[in-house]
Amino acid sequence: MTTGYVYHEIFGWHDTGTHAGLFPSNPAAGLQPLVHVENAETKRRLHELLVVSGLADQLVRLAPRAATEEEILRVHDRAHLDRVRAESLLPKGGDAGDGLSPFGQGAYEIAALAAGGAIVAVDAVLDGVVDNAYALVRPPGHHAEPQTGMGFCIFGNVAVAVRHAMAARGIERVAVLDWDVHHGNGTQKAFYADPDVLTISLHQDDVFPPRSGYRDERGEGAGLGSAVNVPLPAGSGDGAYLYAMDTVVVPALRAFEPQLVLVASGFDASAMDPMARQMVTSEGYRALTERLLDTAADLCGGRVVMSHEGGYNPSYVPFCGLAVIEAMAGVRTLDDPFLPIVSGFAGQDLQPHQREAVDAARSLLK
Numbered sequence: 001m002t003t004g005y006v007y008h009e010i011f012g013w014h015d016t017g018t019h020a021g022l023f024p025s026n027p028a029a030g031l032q033p034l035v036h037v038e039n040a041e042t043k044r045r046l047h048e049l050l051v052v053s054g055l056a057d058q059l060v061r062l063a064p065r066a067a068t069e070e071e072i073l074r075v076h077d078r079a080h081l082d083r084v085r086a087e088s089l090l091p092k093g094g095d096a097g098d099g100l101s102p103f104g105q106g107a108y109e110i111a112a113l114a115a116g117g118a119i120v121a122v123d124a125v126l127d128g129v130v131d132n133a134y135a136l137v138r139p140p141g142h143h144a145e146p147q148t149g150m151g152f153c154i155f156g157n158v159a160v161a162v163r164h165a166m167a168a169r170g171i172e173r174v175a176v177l178d179w180d181v182h183h184g185n186g187t188q189k190a191f192y193a194d195p196d197v198l199t200i201s202l203h204q205d206d207v208f209p210p211r212s213g214y215r216d217e218r219g220e221g222a223g224l225g226s227a228v229n230v231p232l233p234a235g236s237g238d239g240a241y242l243y244a245m246d247t248v249v250v251p252a253l254r255a256f257e258p259q260l261v262l263v264a265s266g267f268d269a270s271a272m273d274p275m276a277r278q279m280v281t282s283e284g285y286r287a288l289t290e291r292l293l294d295t296a297a298d299l300c301g302g303r304v305v306m307s308h309e310g311g312y313n314p315s316y317v318p319f320c321g322l323a324v325i326e327a328m329a330g331v332r333t334l335d336d337p338f339l340p341i342v343s344g345f346a347g348q349d350l351q352p353h354q355r356e357a358v359d360a361a362r363s364l365l366k
């Protein structure tokens, strides 16, 4: 397989500033300054592991370009774009919209490059330059809604790339699988009434955004049935995720028959992540990827494009990303040194209450 890879060092320069993890530091409230949880390290270290492992040498490097205004406006409204651009000119930057998503000066250009990175990956796959592609972009995108940024996301990178594929490249049916541990609310909202875009989100039940991603969110109007949500109980590991893949994701994809599949690829469902409570291992991510690629090979010539989302453990995210991109490229490089520990966590196998949750989601498939 030939796998495209989008990265640019400036993604690491998106400045989320000094924070007490999630909130602005505030001594009066006891919030001691630290870094923002969404900082460059997880992504930068994934890139560096790709280089050090030798995998980067086996990928086709694709240079990102900035998404144009027109491309961003296919998903977002003018007021959101203009506000981000105006605040991005300020010496101390601004916030994407929810008070949790700070950005520094110049963030507009970096966010446009992230969305454009996903577009470049889609174009390379549609043009047959590569078989599949991974866009390691930052800031992430899947929480950004048409009218506001949210959850560390400024623009919906995957949503912008989907609309590009449809508006500029003549693709008629696109599926999005979101395996970030948080609900892919932004992508879902962008296509909620659109029968031609299937959005599937596997996430930990009710983490972020609050009260979002329930099973009964299934789309509306002509799009009813084209949103699929699989909220998984806290503590779900490789067994639960693979069961969800086999019994919900793959059947939903086969029924929908997409011409292109995008993945909102977060690694915060990992066993080592500080922002959620799931237990997926690098081998779990590899297996999810292999099953997706097999399905996509049958349905759409293997046209799979992944765009990076969350994942907050700087030492483990790189091995999860390495496993996914190795699977996409069909090669092996380094073993995951953490695997003997995390694969031994009790409850990695599918548990009865997890099976129940996945079966309930399956029962709602169109």
Ligand SMILES: [Zn+2]
Residues within 6 Å of the ligand: 180, 181, 182, 266, 268, 309, 310, 311
């Ligand atoms: Zn996330």
